[in-house]
Each structure stands twice: as structure tokens, then as C-alpha cells.
Amino acid sequence: MSAVRIPQTVWTSLHEHLFSRPGEHFAFMLARWTYSMGRPVFMVQDAVLVPDERVEVDRSGWTLTPEGVVDVINAAVHSGSVLIEVHNHGGDEPRFSRTDLAMLPEFSSYTFDSLPERPYAATVWGDSTVYGEFFLPNGESGMLSSITVIGHRLRQLVSRDDSSPVPVTFDRQLPWFTLEGQRGLGRLRVAIVGLGGTGSQVAQNLTFLGARDFVVVAPCQPLLGTRPTRRRPSLGGPVDVAQACKQSGRVRAVRDCLVG
Numbered sequence: 001m002s003a004v005r006i007p008q009t010v011w012t013s014l015h016e017h018l019f020s021r022p023g024e025h026f027a028f029m030l031a032r033w034t035y036s037m038g039r040p041v042f043m044v045q046d047a048v049l050v051p052d053e054r055v056e057v058d059r060s061g062w063t064l065t066p067e068g069v070v071d072v073i074n075a076a077v078h079s080g081s082v083l084i085e086v087h088n089h090g091g092d093e094p095r096f097s098r099t100d101l102a103m104l105p106e107f108s109s110y111t112f113d114s115l116p117e118r119p120y121a122a123t124v125w126g127d128s129t130v131y132g133e134f135f136l137p138n139g140e141s142g143m144l145s146s147i148t149v150i151g152h153r154l155r156q157l158v159s160r161d162d163s164s165p166v167p168v169t170f171d172r173q174l175p176w177f178t179l180e181g182q183r184g185l186g187r188l189r190v191a192i193v194g195l196g197g198t199g200s201q202v203a204q205n206l207t208f209l210g211a212r213d214f215v216v217v218a219p220c221q222p223l224l225g226t227r228p229t230r231r232r233p234s235l236g237g238p239v240d241v242a243q244a245c246k247q248s249g250r251v252r253a254v255r256d257c258l259v260g
């Protein structure tokens with residue numbers, strides 16, 4: 001899963017920089033990085049807010065002035081970070097424009113020259129969602145799967161090309177959660193450690209709410225409904241879990257593993 005994790009404080013300063021004045025504005029996030037199953041995971045530490053006078057925009061796209069480039073690359077070198085480009089389009093479904101797409105390969109290859117062996121990512125921000133793509137030094141690239149803000153609450157902001165209608169099952173909670181909130185919930189990856197009395201209830205109830213992407217850490221052996229433990233009454237047996245997870249291939253796969 002390719003992901004970007006943004007601290008609330010950094011998100012707040014970026015959002016203000018991008019949206020407090022009309023027009024497109026630019027910034028770069030500075031992030032630590034690792035890989036998960038070959039996909040980059042970026043942990044944002046800080047951001048460089050690019051002054052508008054250091055960005056030149058014309059019909060062929062945007063470019064940073066030489067001073068702007070030096071500032072950004074130096075910040076990444078000094079902090080040992082990778083760069084994630086940020087600019088805003090606004091709207092409900094932000095996507096790169098044709099000119100953005102024309103500029104991305106050039107700028108990403110420039111960062112690979114300046115910051116060897118480090119991945120790069122670019123994001124475009126809508127009013128409340130963010131779309132992004134990553135680029136790896138080996139030439140691979142792809143869409144960012146998850147972009148979350150972490151602070152006093154967790155928010156999934158990612159906008160992806162796989163939006164499908166929200167099932168009618170969730171009609172009653174949609175006015176409260178909103179469409180965006182329901183989609184965000186479905187795009188969170190949730191790790192549950194242990195599927196005992198607490199973990200099984202958490203899995204079931206998150207599935208009812210609309211969570212669809214789980215990582216379950218539990219022994220791969222018959223546990224559910226096979227041992228007369230004190231946890232079983234609260235679990236309700238494996239059939240209930242199957243019912244709760246009917247719509248989730250990922251959870252069902254884990255359940256099959258667990259009930260053997």
C-alpha cells in the first residue's frame with residue numbers, strides 16, 4: 001500500500017498556504033520513507049511553503065525559479081528527507097491537469113538526480129480530498145492509495161480513481177458521515193491485533209460501519225468457535241463474523257484462515 005501520513009500541524013500550514021488566497025500555490029512536504037510490499041510509505045515531517053514569486057506558471061506548465069529549486073532540494077538534503085510536491089486545484093475530485101502531467105516526469109527525474117535512491121511523490125489538493133502519485137528511482141510509478149492526516153483525529157483524505165457508489169446499506173448513516181466520510185472510512189486500513197472477545201467485536205462493528213480493509217494479526221489456526229473459552233460468548237461464534245464480513249473479501253479471507 002502506498003501511503004502518505006501527514007501530521008495535523010503540517011497539514012494546517014499547507015492548507016492555509018494553498019487555500020487562503022485565490023489561485024494555485026505550491027509547497028513541498030519533507031518526509032521520511034520506507035517501503036511496504038514494494039510500495040513507498042511517506043511519513044511527513046515538515047513542509048517548505050514556496051512563495052508565489054518563486055513559481056513561474058505559463059501555458060506549458062509550472063516551473064520553480066532556480067532559487068526555489070535550490071531551497072527545496074537543500075531542505076531535503078539537510079533533513080535527509082524525500083520530497084512530495086503539493087499544489088492545489090480545489091474542487092471535489094482533484095486530478096493533475098495536462099500541463100501537470102507534462103511536468104511531472106521532468107521534475108521527478110530532476111529530484112532523482114539530486115536525491116539519488118529516494119522516491120518522489122506529487123499531490124494535487126481539492127477542497128477536502130487529495131490525489132497523488134508516486135515515482136520510484138527504478139522507473140515504477142503509481143497512484144497513492146492512502147493519504148491521511150494524523151492529529152487529534154485521523155482523517156483519510158485520499159481521492160482515487162476507484163470511486164464506486166456507496167451501497168444502500170449505509171443510507172441511514174450517510175447524512176451523518178457524509179459521502180466523503182463514508183468513502184474515507186472504506187479507504188482506511190485497520191490493523192486488529194488479536195481476534196478474541198474484543199478484536200472480534202471490533203472487526204465486526206467496523207465492517208458494519210463500512211471499513212473494508214483490514215490487517216488482522218492472529219494465529220492462523222482454528223480459534224473461533226472451537227474452544228470453550230470465556231471469550232466465545234461475546235464473540236457469538238464464527239457464523240456471526242461471516243455475516244458481518246459478507247461484503248468484505250479481505251476480512252472473509254482472514255476468517256477462512258482462522259476457522260480453518
Ligand SMILES: [Zn+2]
Binds near residue numbers: 089096100
Ligand atoms: Zn495543477
